[in-house]
Amino acid sequence: MNLRWDPRAVRDLHDIRRYIAAHSSPAAAERFRRHLSARTELLRRHPHMGPISSHPEIRILARTRYPYRIYYAVQGDEIAILHIRHTARRAPDDLQP
Numbered sequence: 001m002n003l004r005w006d007p008r009a010v011r012d013l014h015d016i017r018r019y020i021a022a023h024s025s026p027a028a029a030e031r032f033r034r035h036l037s038a039r040t041e042l043l044r045r046h047p048h049m050g051p052i053s054s055h056p057e058i059r060i061l062a063r064t065r066y067p068y069r070i071y072y073a074v075q076g077d078e079i080a081i082l083h084i085r086h087t088a089r090r091a092p093d094d095l096q097p
Contacts, residue, residue, distance in 0.1 A: 001047050001077055003043075006080055006082045016068065016084060020032050035064075035065055036084075039061060040070070043061055043070070047074045048074065050070075050072065053071065053091065054093075058095055058097055059072055060072075068086055070083075070084055071084070071085065071092065071095055080097060083095055
């Protein structure tokens with residue numbers, strides 16, 4: 001499966017890494033990046049592993065080591081990463097696949 005990052009998800013990723021680097025360390029931000037990369041690689045191999053959200057076309061890859069959920073949609077042979085959101089925040093209601 002191909003992986004495509006929505007511009008919103010790219011902004012989320014940069015914002016999260018910037019926050020972690022500023023409030024912890026650049027090394028911690030790099031560990032987060034590697035963890036997220038491993039999670040998305042697992043998602044590429046198992047695209048339907050996340051439960052369906054309140055929107056029937058959007059799935060959620062639940063948090064593991066870091067408190068972030070990945071919102072994504074499976075569209076043909078492509079996985080679209082739509083948004084990355086901290087678990088302390090309400091689920092977004094404006095996502096579109």
